Amino acid sequence: MRWRALTAASTFALAVGCGPHGESNLTAYLQTYQSRWDGVATLPDWTVRVVAERPTQGAQQGKFFAGETFWDSRTIDLYQGSLSVLPHEVHHVALGPPSADHQGWCPFGDWEAREGILDELGYLGCPE
Numbered sequence: 001m002r003w004r005a006l007t008a009a010s011t012f013a014l015a016v017g018c019g020p021h022g023e024s025n026l027t028a029y030l031q032t033y034q035s036r037w038d039g040v041a042t043l044p045d046w047t048v049r050v051v052a053e054r055p056t057q058g059a060q061q062g063k064f065f066a067g068e069t070f071w072d073s074r075t076i077d078l079y080q081g082s083l084s085v086l087p088h089e090v091h092h093v094a095l096g097p098p099s100a101d102h103q104g105w106c107p108f109g110d111w112e113a114r115e116g117i118l119d120e121l122g123y124l125g126c127p128e
């Protein structure tokens, strides 16, 4: 799995290398994810881009939105202020494209909350 950090001026075009701090955070999130969940054997083929601006494609008003998984290009975009959403996006990779509707994700949301990663039970439509 590759990490890339991108500048604000050219969010998607200019790779400026990995920030050491952000990269270690991402590695920690990934290791935490893999300690509990399976199915990410394809992850080495994916690229994670840390973007300076919040992605807006697919965003819905009032909905949490800090990352996006692009199946065709095997790319995950993460907003630099929301690196904790990495396990969420990796879970999409593990489950495949049908996971876009987050059906059956409450155990995952419970795990995220328990680990102190992210509380998105409301977003996932789960009891809090």
Ligand SMILES: [Zn+2]
Residues within 6 Å of the ligand: 088, 092, 100, 102
């Ligand atoms: Zn999602």
